[in-house]
Amino acid sequence: MFVQETKPTKPNFLPHSTEFPGLIQPRIPSTVLPPTLALPNPPQHAQPCRQNFSLDSVAYTKLVQFSTRSGSLIYGKAAHGHMIKTAFRSCLFLLNNLLHMYCKCGEINSAHQMFDRMPKHNVISYNSLLSGYSQMGLFVNAMEVFNEARVFGLKLDKFTYAGALNLCGQTGDLLLGKLIHGLVIVSGLGDKVFLTNSLIDMYSKCGQVNRAALLFECSNELDEVSWNSLIAGYVRVGANEKMVKLVGKMHRSGLKLNTYALGSVLKACCTNFKDSNQHGKALHAFSVKLGLDLDDVVATALLDMYAKTGDLVDAIQLFKLMSNQSVIIYNAMIAGFLQGETISDEYANEAFDLFSKMQKNGMKPSKFTFSSMLKACNAVEAFDYGMQIHAQICKWNLQSDEFIGSALIDLYFLSGSVEDGVKCFALTPKLDIVLWTSIISGYVQNGHFGCALALFYELLSSGRKPDEFIISSMLGACSNLASPRSGQQIQGYAIKTGIGKFTIIQNSQICMYAKSGDIDSTHLTFEEMDNPDVVSWSVMISSNAQHGCARKALRLFELMKGYGIAPNHITFLGVLTACSHGGLVKEGLRYFESMKKDYCMTVNVRHCACIVDLLGRAGKLVDAENFILNSGFEEDPVMWRALLSACRVYKDTVTGKRVAERVIELKPQGSASYVLLYNIYNDAGINLPATKIRELMNDRGVKKEPGLSWIEVGNEVHCFVVGDRSHPMSQVIYARLEEMMKRMEKLGYIEERPISSISEPKLKASTVMNYHSEKLAVTYGILCLPASAPVRVMKNLRVCQDCHTMMKFLSRVEKREIILRDSIRFHHFREGTCSCGDYW
Structure with a gap:
C-alpha cells in the first residue's frame, strides 16, 4: 500500500540557516525589469536606500512570477535573497510562488529546501513540489510528496490527484493507478471531467486502453480532451481501426476535430495498418477543408506521415508549399530526412542544408533541432561537424537537455572520445533511462567493460529500473569479459523484473554464454525462445x-x-x-x-576472407591466392593474412615469404604479419631469416601484443602473462604445473622447444614454453575450481601448437574438461581430444 501511517522522511539537504544557499544579489538594471517593475530615476535630492529597505509582497511576487515565466532564476533569486536579507515576513501566497519558481526552473533541491523551511503549507505547496519532482523524472520522490500530503490530512484537489495519476502513467504502475482511482471516487471528485481525462490517460499509458474506453463510455460528462485522450491511447497501443472509428464517431457527434486529435490520427497513419495510406491522404484533404493544415502541429504530423511511409517526395513538396515555415516545420522536415535505421550521406547532407537555412533565416534552433542534427552526425560519422553543433548548443544554453545530452554522449563515444562523453553525462542534470543507456552502451562499444558494469550497479543503487537495452548491453559486456557469473546474475535480474523474455535480451544471453565457452547453455537459451x-x-x-x-x-x-x-x-x-x-x-x-x-547479396571482405581461410586450411594455397587476386579485395591485408596463416600450417616458406611481404606492405605497423612469418621460419628451423624478422620489427618500432590469459574464479578475474610470478599463489601454481608436466611426460607428451621467442628472446626456450600464460591460467583453475567444474580460460592471441598438445594430455591426466578460447575459436579438450579435431 502506498499510503504510509507515519510521516515519511525527507532528505536533509543542508542544515537550516538564515541565508538561503546559492543566492546571488546582482545589480538589476531597470531596463531589463518587467514593465510593471521598471523603477523611475530618483530625484537628485533623494537619499540612498538603506540596506534594510524591503519591497512589498506585490513587487516580490511580480519578480518571482516573471522569473517563472521567463525560465531565468536571476530575478527570482535576487528577490528571495533580498527578502531574507531584509527579514521580510512572507505570506503563504508569495512563498508558494517562490516554490513554484524553483520547481519550474528545474532547481528541485532548492525547491525542497524552500518547502522544508516554509512555516505553513497548503495543497498548492504540495502540488508545486509534486509537479517539480515529476518534471525532473524523480517519480519516487513525487509519490512521497503525495503520500505526505494525505498523511497530513490536507484536502487534496483535482490537481493533486491528476499529478499522482500522471506519475502512474509515466511509470506504468497500474496497481497504484487503480488505488488512486479509488481515492478519487471516495473524495467525491470522480465526476469531474478533468480527472476523467487524467484517468483515461493513465489507463492508456499503462496499456489498459480497454479500461480507458470503458471509463469513457460510462462517464456522464466528456469534453474534447476526453475524446483526444482516448484517441491517443488507441494510437499508443496500435489499435488503429478502433481509433479510426472513434474519430468518425467524434465527428458525427458534432465535436470539433482539433489539432491534437488530428495529429494523433496522422501519427497512426505512419504505421502500416489496413488502408493507412488512404486514411492519411483523406485526413490531409479534411485538414485542408477545415483550414487546419496551416497549424504547426497538423503540418508537422503530415510531413511526418509522408516521410515515414516512404513518400519523401510528397513531404518535400508539402514543405515547399508552406508559407509559414516555422522552426517546428523545419524540424519535421529534418526528421523526415533522418527516418529509418540507416541514413544515407545524401539525406544527411539535406538535413545539414536545412539546418543552415534555418540559421540564415534568423530562426532559433530548438532542442529537437539540435537532437536531430546530432543524430545525423552520428549516423554518417561527421564528428567534427557534431562538435561544432555542440558549440552552438552551449551558445544557446541547451546542453542540460536530456535528449541533447544523450545524443552528445553517443557522438563522443562513437568518435572514441570517452572522456568527453562522460563529461556530457555528468553535466546533464536529469539522468533519465535513455542517458544511462547511452553511456553504458558507449562504454561497451569502446571496450571499457569494467566501467560499464560499475555504472550498471550505480544505476541499480539509484533506484532506477534498467530497460531491455541496458540489460542487453550489460550481457554484451559480460560476454566480452568472458564473465559468465556476472552474466547469470544480470540474466536473473532480467527474469525477476519481467523483461527476460525480450528477444534482444535472449539474443545477448546466447552470445554471452557462447563467448564464455558454455555452448550447452547457449542451446538451452535458444530452445526456450x-x-x-x-x-x-x-x-x-x-x-x-x-x-x-x-x-x-x-x-x-x-x-x-x-x-x-x-x-x-x-x-x-x-x-x-x-x-x-x-x-x-x-x-x-x-x-x-x-x-x-x-x-542476391553482395559479399564483403569478411566473407571472402573465410573462403581464403577455407582453401588455405585445406592445403589449396594456390587456389586461395588466385581467389584473392580475383576477389576485388586484393588490397585488404585481412585477405593475405588469412593465407599467411595457412602457409605456417603447411610450412610453405616460399609462399609465406611472398605473402608476408605483401601484408607488411599493406599494413607495415601490424605485428601479426611479422609474427606469422617469424614462426614460419622458426618452425622450419631457418634461424637467420627469423632473427632478421625480429630485428626488422625493432627497427620499425613494431610491438607484438603480449600474450594474456585470464580465468574467472568466484567473483574475480585472474590474469596471467608468460612467466608470470606476480600472482599471490604463483609458487603453488608453478609447483602444480611441474608435477602435472611429469605425469604427462609418462603418457608420451614431449614439449616442443623452439629456438627462441619473438616476444621474449632472452628467456630460455623451455622457460618460455613451459610457462605460457594459458598453462598458468589452466593450472590455477585446476587448483581452485571443483573437480566437476570445467576450466574456462580466455586468451587474446592464438594458442600455440605446444600448448594445444599439452591441453589434450592435461584433460586426460586430470580427467577435467578444459575450454580454451583463443583469438579465433574455442577449443574443448576432453579425454585427450580437442573439438577442433586438430584442424585449427
Whole structure:
C-alpha cells in the first residue's frame, strides 16, 4: 500500500540557516525589469536606500512570477535573497510562488529546501513540489510528496490527484493507478471531467486502453480532451481501426476535430495498418477543408506521415508549399530526412542544408533541432561537424537537455572520445533511462567493460529500473569479459523484473554464454525462445562454428530456411566460418555461390576472407591466392593474412615469404604479419631469416601484443602473462604445473622447444614454453575450481601448437574438461581430444 501511517522522511539537504544557499544579489538594471517593475530615476535630492529597505509582497511576487515565466532564476533569486536579507515576513501566497519558481526552473533541491523551511503549507505547496519532482523524472520522490500530503490530512484537489495519476502513467504502475482511482471516487471528485481525462490517460499509458474506453463510455460528462485522450491511447497501443472509428464517431457527434486529435490520427497513419495510406491522404484533404493544415502541429504530423511511409517526395513538396515555415516545420522536415535505421550521406547532407537555412533565416534552433542534427552526425560519422553543433548548443544554453545530452554522449563515444562523453553525462542534470543507456552502451562499444558494469550497479543503487537495452548491453559486456557469473546474475535480474523474455535480451544471453565457452547453455537459451528472429539464428550458427560444431551449424542454417526466415550477411558469415573451421570445402564454396545467386547479396571482405581461410586450411594455397587476386579485395591485408596463416600450417616458406611481404606492405605497423612469418621460419628451423624478422620489427618500432590469459574464479578475474610470478599463489601454481608436466611426460607428451621467442628472446626456450600464460591460467583453475567444474580460460592471441598438445594430455591426466578460447575459436579438450579435431 502506498499510503504510509507515519510521516515519511525527507532528505536533509543542508542544515537550516538564515541565508538561503546559492543566492546571488546582482545589480538589476531597470531596463531589463518587467514593465510593471521598471523603477523611475530618483530625484537628485533623494537619499540612498538603506540596506534594510524591503519591497512589498506585490513587487516580490511580480519578480518571482516573471522569473517563472521567463525560465531565468536571476530575478527570482535576487528577490528571495533580498527578502531574507531584509527579514521580510512572507505570506503563504508569495512563498508558494517562490516554490513554484524553483520547481519550474528545474532547481528541485532548492525547491525542497524552500518547502522544508516554509512555516505553513497548503495543497498548492504540495502540488508545486509534486509537479517539480515529476518534471525532473524523480517519480519516487513525487509519490512521497503525495503520500505526505494525505498523511497530513490536507484536502487534496483535482490537481493533486491528476499529478499522482500522471506519475502512474509515466511509470506504468497500474496497481497504484487503480488505488488512486479509488481515492478519487471516495473524495467525491470522480465526476469531474478533468480527472476523467487524467484517468483515461493513465489507463492508456499503462496499456489498459480497454479500461480507458470503458471509463469513457460510462462517464456522464466528456469534453474534447476526453475524446483526444482516448484517441491517443488507441494510437499508443496500435489499435488503429478502433481509433479510426472513434474519430468518425467524434465527428458525427458534432465535436470539433482539433489539432491534437488530428495529429494523433496522422501519427497512426505512419504505421502500416489496413488502408493507412488512404486514411492519411483523406485526413490531409479534411485538414485542408477545415483550414487546419496551416497549424504547426497538423503540418508537422503530415510531413511526418509522408516521410515515414516512404513518400519523401510528397513531404518535400508539402514543405515547399508552406508559407509559414516555422522552426517546428523545419524540424519535421529534418526528421523526415533522418527516418529509418540507416541514413544515407545524401539525406544527411539535406538535413545539414536545412539546418543552415534555418540559421540564415534568423530562426532559433530548438532542442529537437539540435537532437536531430546530432543524430545525423552520428549516423554518417561527421564528428567534427557534431562538435561544432555542440558549440552552438552551449551558445544557446541547451546542453542540460536530456535528449541533447544523450545524443552528445553517443557522438563522443562513437568518435572514441570517452572522456568527453562522460563529461556530457555528468553535466546533464536529469539522468533519465535513455542517458544511462547511452553511456553504458558507449562504454561497451569502446571496450571499457569494467566501467560499464560499475555504472550498471550505480544505476541499480539509484533506484532506477534498467530497460531491455541496458540489460542487453550489460550481457554484451559480460560476454566480452568472458564473465559468465556476472552474466547469470544480470540474466536473473532480467527474469525477476519481467523483461527476460525480450528477444534482444535472449539474443545477448546466447552470445554471452557462447563467448564464455558454455555452448550447452547457449542451446538451452535458444530452445526456450518463443520467437527467435534472424539475429537469434545467426548467433547460434556463429556460436556453433566458433566451438567447432560445424555440422550442427549447417543443420541450424537449413532448419532456419525451413522456418522461412531469410538469412542475412551475418548468417552467411557464420556458415562460411563453420565450413572453414570444419574443413568442409565443397559445402563452403556452395554456400558462397548460393549467397550471391540465390539471395542476391553482395559479399564483403569478411566473407571472402573465410573462403581464403577455407582453401588455405585445406592445403589449396594456390587456389586461395588466385581467389584473392580475383576477389576485388586484393588490397585488404585481412585477405593475405588469412593465407599467411595457412602457409605456417603447411610450412610453405616460399609462399609465406611472398605473402608476408605483401601484408607488411599493406599494413607495415601490424605485428601479426611479422609474427606469422617469424614462426614460419622458426618452425622450419631457418634461424637467420627469423632473427632478421625480429630485428626488422625493432627497427620499425613494431610491438607484438603480449600474450594474456585470464580465468574467472568466484567473483574475480585472474590474469596471467608468460612467466608470470606476480600472482599471490604463483609458487603453488608453478609447483602444480611441474608435477602435472611429469605425469604427462609418462603418457608420451614431449614439449616442443623452439629456438627462441619473438616476444621474449632472452628467456630460455623451455622457460618460455613451459610457462605460457594459458598453462598458468589452466593450472590455477585446476587448483581452485571443483573437480566437476570445467576450466574456462580466455586468451587474446592464438594458442600455440605446444600448448594445444599439452591441453589434450592435461584433460586426460586430470580427467577435467578444459575450454580454451583463443583469438579465433574455442577449443574443448576432453579425454585427450580437442573439438577442433586438430584442424585449427
